[in-house]
Amino acid sequence: MPQVRTTQLVAEMVANVLRIEAPAGTRVAAGDIVVLLESMKMEIPVLAEAPGTVSAVKVESGDVVQEGDVLAEISLD
Template structure:
């Protein structure tokens, strides 16, 4: 089953640390969000294969938006 990693707040995407096809471990940083001048790392809960990256640097995301899909 795929893990949909979603934004927990309205933020700007500062940087993306993974690409489609990357294998990631639990706890790995997937991307960095920026909100109110704070950088917030978004971590992978379970390891797996990155099957989709839905955002890029500079994008604005809303709470609940899917950022990365891990399968």
């Protein structure tokens, strides 16, 4: 059975979660927005680094995240 490779998307700063752009089960390409954060009145897109499928979203709209918090996981192609 092949091993599934995953990557985690993490918050780079304290921010509010504005929207989940790619819920679990969504196929994404490198550069697609997965989660949209807001900090200091600026929108900060969190992008998929590689193609795959969003396997888990660890936050909800309205959550406050801290630097280093895991936002989502992507199973890589």
